[in-house]
Amino acid sequence: xxxxxxxxxxxxxxxxxxxxxxxxxxxxxxxxxxxxxxxxxxxxxxxxxxxxxxxxxxxxxxxxxxxxxxxxxxxxxxxxxxxxxxxxxxxxxxxxxxxxxxxxxxxxxxxxxxxxxxxxxxxxxxxxxxxxxxxxxxxxxxxxxxxxxxxxxxxxxxxxxxxxxxxxxxxxxxxxxxxxxxxxxx
Amino acid sequence: xxxxxxxxxxxxxxxxxxxxxxxxxxxxxxxxxxxxxxxxxxxxxxxxxxxxxxxxxxxxxxxxxxxxxxxxxxxxxxxxxxxxxxxxxxxxxxxxxxxxxxxxxxxxxxxxxxxxxxxxxxxxxxxxxxxxxxxxxxxxxxxxxxxxxxxxxxxxxxxxxxxxxxxxxxxxxxxxxxxxxxxxxx
Numbered sequence: 001x002x003x004x005x006x007x008x009x010x011x012x013x014x015x016x017x018x019x020x021x022x023x024x025x026x027x028x029x030x031x032x033x034x035x036x037x038x039x040x041x042x043x044x045x046x047x048x049x050x051x052x053x054x055x056x057x058x059x060x061x062x063x064x065x066x067x068x069x070x071x072x073x074x075x076x077x078x079x080x081x082x083x084x085x086x087x088x089x090x091x092x093x094x095x096x097x098x099x100x101x102x103x104x105x106x107x108x109x110x111x112x113x114x115x116x117x118x119x120x121x122x123x124x125x126x127x128x129x130x131x132x133x134x135x136x137x138x139x140x141x142x143x144x145x146x147x148x149x150x151x152x153x154x155x156x157x158x159x160x161x162x163x164x165x166x167x168x169x170x171x172x173x174x175x176x177x178x179x180x181x182x183x184x185x186x
Numbered sequence: 187x188x189x190x191x192x193x194x195x196x197x198x199x200x201x202x203x204x205x206x207x208x209x210x211x212x213x214x215x216x217x218x219x220x221x222x223x224x225x226x227x228x229x230x231x232x233x234x235x236x237x238x239x240x241x242x243x244x245x246x247x248x249x250x251x252x253x254x255x256x257x258x259x260x261x262x263x264x265x266x267x268x269x270x271x272x273x274x275x276x277x278x279x280x281x282x283x284x285x286x287x288x289x290x291x292x293x294x295x296x297x298x299x300x301x302x303x304x305x306x307x308x309x310x311x312x313x314x315x316x317x318x319x320x321x322x323x324x325x326x327x328x329x330x331x332x333x334x335x336x337x338x339x340x341x342x343x344x345x346x347x348x349x350x351x352x353x354x355x356x357x358x359x360x361x362x363x364x365x366x367x368x369x370x371x372x
Contacts, residue, residue: 001348027213031355038347038354075353161224162187162370167261168224168361169217175358176365184348 002100002133003182005041006092007032007170009048011145022141024053026060031171032138033079039182042099044082045092045135057085089137089148096135104133108144108152109177111166119154121180127154128181136177138170188286188319189368191227192278193218193356195234197331208327210239212246217357218324219265225368228285230268231278231321243271275323275334282321290319294330294338295363297352305340307366313340314367322363324356 007028010021029046036044046057063069064080086092096104107124119127128134136156137144149155158166159176168176193214196207215232222230232243249255250266272278282290293310305313314320322342323330335341344352345362354362 027355031358034351034354035347035358037351038345038349040348075351078351079353159224159365160370161221161365162226162368163224165220165223165261165264167265168220169213169357171355171357172217172221172361175354175361179345179347179362179365182348184346 001040001128001182002131003041003128004043004045004092004096004104004133004135005032005036005174006045006047006089006135006137008089008137008139008144008148009053011148012139013142013145015142017142019145020141021048021050024048024057025140026056028140028171029057029060029083030076030079032174033083035175035178036082037079039178041082041178041182043084043096046083046085047087047089047092048085049087054085054087057083061085092135096133100133102133104135105154106152107134107136107154107156108149109136109138109156109173110149111143111158113158114149114155117152117154118157120157124154124156125181136181138174140170187226187314187368188317189225189227189314190229190231190278190282190290190319190321191218191222191360191364192231192233192275192321192323194275194323194325194330194334195239197334198325199328199331201328203328205331206327207234207236210234210243211326212242214326214357215243215246215269216262216265218360219269221361221364222268223265225364227268227364227368229270229282232269232271233273233275233278234271235273240271240273243269247271278321282319286319288319290321291340292338293320293322293340293342294335295322295324295342295359296335297329297344299344300335300341303338303340304343306343310340310342311367322367324360326356
């Protein structure tokens with residue numbers, strides 16, 4: 001698999017559907033890095049345009065990969081090494097293009113079913129298993145800005161559990177999505 | 187489905203495999219309550235013997251079900267209403283037995299594969315879909331105490347993603363487990 005993930009802090013919506021930049025939640029970095037390790041994700045991009053927020057994310061990473069944390073918990077070290085802090089989604093795509101020699105497919109995740117370019121879990125799993133390079137992006141706060149959604153090659157269907165409730169945290173949604181798309185058949 | 191979940195703060199292990207009681211992480215209450223809503227879990231037991239910790243958990247719940255949070259976010263309200271704070275696993279089992287008219291099966295989750303009473307995801311899914319009342323329990327910190335594991339009817343196989351790394355947070359592990367066991371076939 002040649003799969004990448006991105007956690008987008010800008011542009012996302014707030015509760016009133018205004019475009020904002022959300023703050024880094026350090027727990028999300030840990031949880032998504034550990035998921036990335038579990039599912040052989042090649043790189044986990046933490047996307048925020050604010051330098052202070054970038055510094056915060058890098059400080060967390062350095063603590064666990066080079067500082068006290070690296071000795072304390074090597075499993076955390078391995079996971080946090082997958083993190084790369086970048087100012088924009090474009091920069092993440094550029095970095096992947098350099099590594100892979102071709103631009104990755106952009107697969108956006110969203111809590112609503114889309115009419116255009118929507119892809120089922122089965123469809124997305126097929127794409128990923130064909131070894132197509134792809135980046136799966138997750139929005140923080142109230143979700144990815146429409147402009148980002150519009151730029152995606154595919155928009156993954158929302159998670160349905162066993163009813164209509166669809167209000168998971170980004171951490172747990174990312175866990176379910178990666179498990180459905182990237183786990184090895186058993 | 188007649189499925190319940192429990193988040194165990196005692197007895198669990200610390201990093202050195204000593205028996206401890208872990209502190210409540212308020213984010214876990216939110217994440218697991220929202221998962222419980224998504225997968226039609228009947229009740230989410232937060233298990234801690236410490237009164238101060240019980241008060242903290244109840245304060246979070248009250249804020250979101252009756253206080254400011256209830257107005258602010260009704261999806262959160264619905265989810266947090268599933269929470270019940272209890273001092274021990276036995277008390278959770280007793281409450282379920284009263285509701286269901288029979289004791290629930292106790293299914294423990296663990297990061298290692300067990301020789302005794304282990305159950306695959308497929309096996310556990312079968313049990314749950316037969317409408318057998320069951321409680322799935324998740325350990326905080328470094329995992330459930332052996333005594334709790336020994337008292338379980340089944341121990342669920344560990345999550346394998348696509349490799350040997352098996353160090354997820356309890357939030358993301360619970361998400362993956364509920365999705366595998368309790369989602370409606372699509």
